[in-house]
Amino acid sequence: MRPVSFSIATVLVPVAALMGATQAAPAEKSTSHPTDLRAVERDFRISIPRHISSGDLVLTVINKGPDDHELVVIRKGRAGIPLRPDGLTVDEETLEKQGLKQRSLEPGAPGKTRQLRLHLEPGRYVLICNMSGHFLAGMATNLVVR
Amino acid sequence: MPGSDTTETARALKPFSTRSRGPIAAILVVFAVFSTLSVGLSIRSTTGSRHQATVVEVAARQRTLAERYVNDVLLLRAGQAADPAYTADILERSADALLAGGDAPPVNGDDDEITVPRAQGTLLRAQLRQEARLVNDLVGSGSALLGGRSVLSVPFTAHERIATRNPIERLRILAALTSNVSLNTTRTIANKNERHLNNLITLQVALGLAGLLTSLLLGWALIATTRRQTAHFRSLVTSSTDLVAVFGAAGCRYVSESVRQMLGRAESAVLGTAFMRFVHPDDRVALRGALAGGHPHEMTFRLQNGFGEWRHLETHITDLRSDRHVRGVVLNGRDVTERVHLEEELTRQAFHDSLTGIANRALFRDRLDQSLARSARTGDQISVLFVDLDGFKHVNDTLGHDAGDRLLEEIARRFAATIRPSDTLARLGGDEFALLLDGADETLAVDVAERLLYRLATPVSVVGRELSVGASIGIVSHGGGPAASEKLMRHADVAMYAAKEGGGNRHAVFHEDMGRALGELIGLENEIRVGLERGEFSVDYQPQVSLGSRQIVSVEALLRWQSPARGLVPPTRFIPVAEVSGLIEPLGEFVLRESCLQAARWSQELLLDDGFVVWVNVSARQLAAGGFERLVRNALTAAEILPGRLGLEITETAIVADGDVGERAMAELRALHSQGVHLAIDDFGTGFSSLAQLRRFPVDLIKIDRAFVQGIEHDARDEAITTHTVNLAHAIGALALAEGVESEEQLTSIDVLGCDLAQGYLFAHPEPADEVTRRLSDQRRAAKRAAAA
Numbered sequence: 001m002r003p004v005s006f007s008i009a010t011v012l013v014p015v016a017a018l019m020g021a022t023q024a025a026p027a028e029k030s031t032s033h034p035t036d037l038r039a040v041e042r043d044f045r046i047s048i049p050r051h052i053s054s055g056d057l058v059l060t061v062i063n064k065g066p067d068d069h070e071l072v073v074i075r076k077g078r079a080g081i082p083l084r085p086d087g088l089t090v091d092e093e094t095l096e097k098q099g100l101k102q103r104s105l106e107p108g109a110p111g112k113t114r115q116l117r118l119h120l121e122p123g124r125y126v127l128i129c130n131m132s133g134h135f136l137a138g139m140a141t142n143l144v145v146r
Numbered sequence: 147m148p149g150s151d152t153t154e155t156a157r158a159l160k161p162f163s164t165r166s167r168g169p170i171a172a173i174l175v176v177f178a179v180f181s182t183l184s185v186g187l188s189i190r191s192t193t194g195s196r197h198q199a200t201v202v203e204v205a206a207r208q209r210t211l212a213e214r215y216v217n218d219v220l221l222l223r224a225g226q227a228a229d230p231a232y233t234a235d236i237l238e239r240s241a242d243a244l245l246a247g248g249d250a251p252p253v254n255g256d257d258d259e260i261t262v263p264r265a266q267g268t269l270l271r272a273q274l275r276q277e278a279r280l281v282n283d284l285v286g287s288g289s290a291l292l293g294g295r296s297v298l299s300v301p302f303t304a305h306e307r308i309a310t311r312n313p314i315e316r317l318r319i320l321a322a323l324t325s326n327v328s329l330n331t332t333r334t335i336a337n338k339n340e341r342h343l344n345n346l347i348t349l350q351v352a353l354g355l356a357g358l359l360t361s362l363l364l365g366w367a368l369i370a371t372t373r374r375q376t377a378h379f380r381s382l383v384t385s386s387t388d389l390v391a392v393f394g395a396a397g398c399r400y401v402s403e404s405v406r407q408m409l410g411r412a413e414s415a416v417l418g419t420a421f422m423r424f425v426h427p428d429d430r431v432a433l434r435g436a437l438a439g440g441h442p443h444e445m446t447f448r449l450q451n452g453f454g455e456w457r458h459l460e461t462h463i464t465d466l467r468s469d470r471h472v473r474g475v476v477l478n479g480r481d482v483t484e485r486v487h488l489e490e491e492l493t494r495q496a497f498h499d500s501l502t503g504i505a506n507r508a509l510f511r512d513r514l515d516q517s518l519a520r521s522a523r524t525g526d527q528i529s530v531l532f533v534d535l536d537g538f539k540h541v542n543d544t545l546g547h548d549a550g551d552r553l554l555e556e557i558a559r560r561f562a563a564t565i566r567p568s569d570t571l572a573r574l575g576g577d578e579f580a581l582l583l584d585g586a587d588e589t590l591a592v593d594v595a596e597r598l599l600y601r602l603a604t605p606v607s608v609v610g611r612e613l614s615v616g617a618s619i620g621i622v623s624h625g626g627g628p629a630a631s632e633k634l635m636r637h638a639d640v641a642m643y644a645a646k647e648g649g650g651n652r653h654a655v656f657h658e659d660m661g662r663a664l665g666e667l668i669g670l671e672n673e674i675r676v677g678l679e680r681g682e683f684s685v686d687y688q689p690q691v692s693l694g695s696r697q698i699v700s701v702e703a704l705l706r707w708q709s710p711a712r713g714l715v716p717p718t719r720f721i722p723v724a725e726v727s728g729l730i731e732p733l734g735e736f737v738l739r740e741s742c743l744q745a746a747r748w749s750q751e752l753l754l755d756d757g758f759v760v761w762v763n764v765s766a767r768q769l770a771a772g773g774f775e776r777l778v779r780n781a782l783t784a785a786e787i788l789p790g791r792l793g794l795e796i797t798e799t800a801i802v803a804d805g806d807v808g809e810r811a812m813a814e815l816r817a818l819h820s821q822g823v824h825l826a827i828d829d830f831g832t833g834f835s836s837l838a839q840l841r842r843f844p845v846d847l848i849k850i851d852r853a854f855v856q857g858i859e860h861d862a863r864d865e866a867i868t869t870h871t872v873n874l875a876h877a878i879g880a881l882a883l884a885e886g887v888e889s890e891e892q893l894t895s896i897d898v899l900g901c902d903l904a905q906g907y908l909f910a911h912p913e914p915a916d917e918v919t920r921r922l923s924d925q926r927r928a929a930k931r932a933a934a935a
Binding site for chain 2: 042131
């Protein structure tokens, strides 16, 4: 929902961008050279390089599908990825408790590009869309961090 | 700067009101465009929103229908009542309708079909296409399951890669995907609607602001225009030299600042009832009437300024009492005092004599007309006096026109002091005055005339000399009733002539006989004047014979007038008229010149003896006019004859004139005589000459009047007078000539009495020059023959 009127948003967007820039400044100091990574979402798959180096990462996610898509970064555990009782979505809460859920992006509309900053230690990861049925329809891809 | 003046003028002439109409009209047009746009957008947006609402409704129910389809499949498979095919049909038709536009089928039987527009926008159409594909995969999988076919064999069209082989799981996942994409589609539509709404709000706000700005501009323009107009009018009113005043029931309510400049009074001093205090009392009633009723629209009244002067205001009065902006009578006034003064001066000049300041002929005539009109009504008597100065021309000729003018001024002053203020004294021109006496009968008029003559009797001092002039006054009295002014003036003129003919310096009262006699006289005067110009006059010569030798020794030149209307007019008929009118001067000059020329012709033809003289009559008026000596010398020079050939016959009255005139005439005659011109006393015995005067006058010939000659035979007194006259002539060294000798007896008598010369019908009538030439030639030839014998 966007209850804010267009004109006010027009005014607020540059202000928010300015605030975001000031907040991002300390993070950039800690990670001197974050790796840029590009992920493309389509109905119903995610395209991403299979292997990357560990460390700070700036993940640019582009939704090229007709439907909205989320992006959830999960570290693979020993067990498989648990589903919620609806049998249609991944149980992110359990994964979070297990410390496997890294970070996520809220649903993005088709054509939108979003960025996700995260720090990945070496290991195996899986990137999924957790919209209802999307994971089960094939929207999951593996990522190996060395 | 003449250039900038032109520009300013051109700018000032452009009406300011039309200049402000353009911007106001433009602002109104913009305002109308904005309002139309705003309303149009609102209508379009509302219509669009209504369509989108139906789309959202159809899109939203697809979620439910997908899940219902799965339930229907599972229920039917479990042997319960369900119709998945119906649900599938709705799902598929709705998906198609959402994408391509058209009617979406109702979910319940009693609902109406929902018409949806064709989907717009790339994203929405992509989502709807994906939804249609997923519906297709869902319905395909459901149909396979119900048909006992392998669900795995159904090809997916929406790129889903479902790992599970459980057909029911696959159906549930497909339903979830369909539901999900339907939800997102709904959200896209909602977002789009929201964007439209935001755009609309933004646009409406912009239009509102533009409208507000336009309204402000419009207001500003109107206020500016109003201010400009107000300032313009204020400037016009305040800077105008014209007076603008508004009057209400309580008097003057407003007066423009120009009142200070025009009247030297403050606005506050003339407001209210004070205004009327400065209006001339004679004009107050008219002005009050005009201000009360708005009529007349134009009037001129007098207003006293701060210096006590009366200023004439030409005003235009407009009744604006019904105009709610004014509610009063507006007076626009212009100071026309200078113009009024100029008009008065021009009127004064037009009706007054510039020299004396008294009325002129036009004003006199006007006053006379008015008096006669009054007399016709009331029967009042009127008297008119015509005054012609005697001897004025001589003053002009001898002392110059300036002296003449001073004399006229003084006489006008004296006349004006003699009459009543109600009488009209006018100068008709030259030395002619006229007097109009209202309510005066003949007795009073005569009394006035005598007083005028009495006032003239006192000499007037002009350029150091004491001058005396008389006056001939004609009086006419009108006893009341209708009369024409021309007639009255003509009668006064006739009476004046009569007075002049009677010797001048007197008055004469008009009577009808005088009118007839003098009317003819005046007509004759005009005829003489015209005849002189047309050459109707000529000169005849009457021979004069020496009683000793019986030879023609001289001739008398006599003026002859052959009038085309009257025939031959005798000198006794026209000479008195010429004397009175002054025409005797040009006539006398004509005779003088013509006689000299004729003497020259005879002399050239060798017809004249040495002592032959051509005698020319000289009138008293010719002598009094002055310059006579020069006139004679010019005539002699022009004819190239010796002065001794010319003789001048002067009447006794001419040489007995008193004062300067007589002295000067005598001096001129003496001068001529000393040059050789002969002098004769004409008609001796009929005048008043005294022996003392004769002694002072160098006379060569005394002509004894015919009255004595014709009675000489039987009247002892005539004989005695003739004898004494002959003796007197001889005593002063002159010759004696008997006039009017008509018989041998008369000739014998005068011969016995010692006359030297004779003239009369016995010898010859006055004859044309040719006839005299013949006589002279005969006489010459006879003399030659006698000499030869």
